[in-house]
Amino acid sequence: MMKHLIYIILLGIFLSSCTKNFEETNTNPNGTPTALPQQLLAPALVSTLSYNMLRNRNFNNELMQVTVNISDAEGQVFRYDFRSTWADYLYNGLYSELTNFKDIYTSASDELNYNKSYMGISLICQSWIYSILTDTYGDIPYFQSNLAKDSGIYEPRFDAQRDIYSDIFKKLDTANTLLSAGTAINASSDPVYNGDVAKWRKFGNSLYLRLLLRVSAKSDSAVLKIKDIVETNKGNYPIMTSNSESAILRWTGVGPYSSPYLSVREQDFRSPGIASFFIDNLAQWNDPRIDIPTYGTNGFNRWGIAPYSGSYQGIPSGYAPGENPVKKCYFYSNTSAVSLMTEPMTGMMMNYAELQFILAEAAAKGWISGSAETYYNTGALNSITQWIPTWPVSITTWLAAADIEWLNDETLDQKMEKIHRQKYYALFLTDMQQWFEYRRTGHPYLPKGAGLRNDGVMPARMTYPVYVQSTNPTNYKLAIASQGPDEISTQVWWQKP
Incomplete structure (x- = not known):
């Protein structure tokens, strides 16, 4: 029994669905035996974004040349040299929050609490978290994860990233259907959209496009699905249409909605x-x-x-x-x-500008109709006006003056560089998306310093937490036998040629 308890704690498959700063959600003896969806959603979102933001700050930003730590010590991320202990924080934190989001789905599926919208939001958030985990580590526990409490699975198998993505897409399709019913939710439970279910649906489908693009080099069906969402069946797949529909948890500084950067x-x-x-x-x-x-x-x-x-x-x-x-x-x-540290908009999940650059790439590659130039210009404009809403300058004038305007006669690689250099700034503060996109595309071109390790090659993944080798040894060995050595140079499925 003690061995099983250790597995639960270390693998992030927690018996409790409590989250930091929200202890009473599940422990109040006068409350309901099972937490309600409206009690779980806000704390789970706050905690997930806290993990994402802190790793964005000290890992993604160092790899992707946003910041540079001033140090000659060993283990400097900006030199592609980081210790295996870096792996634990995000792995443990995000798996613990998956328990909360799965509890939201379970509670919202119950006859007494039945609510299609909370079910759909749960599936979107599960997809969002699992995608970050698999894009960070590669093959991960997925189908058997977070089942210690209900099924007694303490040593979950690692699933292939290809299969994980396939199931994520099923989740997002199901979420789109659930949210199409427009079932109301408690506005105060939703710090992202204040109860606007239609915006959650648009976020889910925009996230769908992000992830379809991520695996597009490995899947012709992903390319076809992009066209289906954007054109063929667009009436059934609403996506973001403005900055106001960006998925951002805005920190108010009141109560639990204080930026995690204030903890630094x-x-x-x-x-x-x-x-x-x-x-x-x-x-x-x-x-x-x-x-x-x-x-x-x-x-x-x-x-x-x-x-x-x-x-x-x-x-x-x-x-x-x-x-x-x-x-x-x-x-x-x-x-x-x-x-x-006090900026309200640092709780970034996905913004409208990123979506426009996704569409720009798809159009430039001929996967969808429409003007790649228009998508590019709209992305650049909204990347700026998200932060400065009253910016008075014409985007075409500004792009031309900066010598970064769209040119139709450029090569596809030149167009990708333009798109991704702008997308790099649109992804500022968005968990590890800059790193993921660089690994997928090689853009934007980053200068390489003389002190880089790993043969000067951008790390392709984080290693698994060291404790996984002892707490889940059989499945760990199977994972590295399938994916490759547990090293930062081992490419994940969507990155492999």
Whole structure:
């Protein structure tokens, strides 16, 4: 029994569905024996985004040249050199939240609490979380995960990523059908859309397109499904149509809705410098998101980046030990000024601009009709106006001035670089999506420093948590025998040639 309990704790398959800061949801002896969907949804969303945001900050941003830690120590992520202990946090956290979202589905399926919308939202959130897990680690426990409490499965098998994606698509189709009924939910239970079920449906179908594109190189049926959603059967698959429909949990600073960035010490938050790649593009384009005259408050810009001597200068990523670059720009951390620590929109799940760049790629590759240029321009515009709604400049004028306008006679690779360089900024703060998309496409082109490890190749995955080798040894060995060595260089299914 003790062995089984250890498995439950370590594998993130928890007996309780409680979440940090929401303990009374399942432990109040005067409440219902099983938590209701409206009690579980908000805490599960808050906790999931907390895991995503903290790993975005110190893992994704370091790999993808948003920030650079100033250190010559071993295990620096920006040098493609990270310890196996990095794996535990996201793996444990997201599996624990899957328990909560599965409990939402179970409760909403009950005759007394029956609610199609909560069921659909649960399936969307499960798909969102499982996709992050499998894109981070590769083959993972899926069909047998989170079943310790109900089925006594303490050593779940690892499923092939191909099969995981196939089932995720089934979940998203089912969610679309469930949400089409428009069953009302408690607005106060929903910190993302305030109870607007139609927007949840649009998010689910937009997420569907993100994931179909992710596996498009491995699946002709995924390409056909993209066309089905966007054109053939679009009336049955509504997708986001504006920034107002972006899936963002906006931190209010009240009660549980305080940004997880506030848990980071201010000196640690501003410790990494801004990478040259991230800041140089914005400066070269005169991008309003860092343009002080356009959006200046106390000397800082929309993203709370502190300028250096009146200009924006970054640190080359991947620098070799001993080069000792000087930190110039960084994300400001004073919570009384403009800062990402208190920014309401950092709870990013998926935004409208990302969807437009998905459509731009699909159109450029001839999978859907419509103008790739129009999708590209709309994506670039909304990536900016999401942060600066009153930006007065014509997007075509701005793109031309920055020398990044769409040109139909360019090669497909040149078009992909343009799309993904803009998409890189649209994905800012969105869990590990920048890293996933770079691994899928090789875009945007990132400069390579002399200090990179892993033969200078972007890591293809995180390794599994070390404890999995001892708590689930048989299935761990089967997983690496199928997928490849448990190393950062082993490519996941959708990334393999």
